[in-house]
Amino acid sequence: MSETAPPPLFRIAAPGERICFWGAPAHVGAHASLAAGLAATGANTGNLFIGHGLFHGTDCAQKAFHPGFGAIPPERLHEHFDRVFVPASNFVGNGVDLTEHAAYFAKAKVPIFCFGLGSQIRPGEKPALKPGTERMLRLMGERGSIGVRGAFTAQVLWDMGIRDVSIVGCPSLLGLRAETLQRLGRAVPARDKVALNLSNNVRRHALHPEPMRLSENGLFQRLLGENAYYVLQNEQPEMEFLAAMAAGDNRAATAAAQNVAALFGISASRDDLRTFLERRVRIFFSVDDWVGCMQTMTVSIGSRFHGNIAALLAGVPALFLVHDMRTRELCELLRVPHLLLDRPVAAEEILDRAAEADYRPFLAQLGRLTMEWRLFLRRNGLDIAMHADPSEVAPAAAA
Incomplete structure (x- = not known):
């Protein structure tokens, strides 16, 4: 995309804050092979949309992905960053192990903002999460309202006793632009x-x-x-x-x-x-x-x-x-x-x-989702900046 392209409709506003990103990546550097490139995405190129949406959809004083747990001791993370943003994927799964991550962030003294958490558990399947994974989920719930992909994931967390959740979908949608919705409404x-x-x-x-x-x-x-x-x-x-x-x-x-x-x-x-x-x-x-x-x-x-x-x-x-x-x-x-x-x-x-x-139902739903995003962000001490009202971008399509 052109550097002069109009800004996205939505921006997460964290004025003056230094944000540390950990989770789905936003970019992949030079790689020697397809296998190496895939590994850098977290084993699925679709993850890039999660990390890219949240990273580029945030306005703050400073932002960077975590350089590695060995680079900054958890007890000193607050000296470098004011908050951790987690562009999340399917962490709520019986095969996922977040033990190392839970141990690290439990020692850190910064809020955690999680957006896009999803569940890999099938309906009727009994959760059997790794202890470290469950600890990480509870830690994120203690540090802020967790943004989940949908009602199913919210129910899984509710049954675990994690109640401070917001149903917000996926941060990849932060990349939507006014021209995008106009084109989609006409397509x-x-x-x-x-x-x-x-x-x-x-x-x-x-x-x-x-x-x-x-x-x-x-x-x-x-x-x-x-x-x-x-x-x-x-x-x-x-x-x-x-x-x-x-x-x-x-x-x-x-x-x-x-x-x-x-x-x-x-x-x-x-x-x-x-x-x-x-x-x-x-x-x-x-x-x-x-x-x-x-x-x-x-x-x-x-x-x-x-x-x-x-x-x-x-x-x-x-x-x-x-x-x-x-x-x-x-x-x-x-x-x-x-x-x-x-x-x-x-x-x-x-x-x-x-x-x-x-896509008229989607365009209509986007306005309602925007309000939920606003509430979700404010629950986490953040705000949303709007470059346009999505309900007014393609009025004929959303009617």
Whole structure:
């Protein structure tokens, strides 16, 4: 994006404060390989939207990501920073271990502001959090109101006895601009140039794994023949294919293509598959580059929440394919067009639903969400600065 682009609609105001960021990253530096770049994102490029949204959406005297627990003793953190901002991801999960982080921040003498906390626990699943993870969650609750992604995560924390929570969605939305909403309000979804994102490597976590597999496979197969681009976030076989192509290793590329074909239930000998993988697969390690690419698309479809957020930040309509509670609670809160994969959904039905995507409910909801953000920030001793009223940016679309 241009440095002269209009400012985002929303800014978190922390005048005079020195803010330490710890959590999802905002940027990735130079990296020698795709694997190294992915590791720098926290193993999922979608995390960049969380960190980028909160970091660049905050106005303060000084801000920086934490240099590492060995660089600043926790007892002296307050000498360098006045507050810790946590751009959070799916910390509320039975496999997450935040023991080291809890031990560090418990000794620090600064408030903690957490925005975007989500749960990886499935409905009916009994929480079995690591002791250190539960300690970190309780610590954040003691130091301020926790901003959670949706009602499901709020309920999980409530059942744990953590009650000071605010349902605020994801900080990636802090990147919205007036021109974005105006474009989104006018946009008509079309198949002219489709951005595709999928979660084929996490199907075991789905609410309905088999319907998800059949739906994603059918959509992938259907879009091989369309003007479509497949945007990755951390899909290993696809990334191995890109790495092999970059290295000029045709044998490794062929093996990776066979693994991709097996995942999507198609023949590895199909010429259109190899052509698609060679020409139509993308991965981004920069939010600005990702959003810039999305600005050339006419619609985004897929089960990756932040893959579709990239489209919304570009003013391009998206259809969210919901496969887990993390995506579902966000889609329900934001009132974005979404389709629950609780049954096998034919590719044509998905494409038809995408063509009908209506963003008037989202634009209307944004005004209500802004008020919740204002209350959330003030509960944490912060404020919100508005460069425009979202309810007035695209009045015809939000009516």
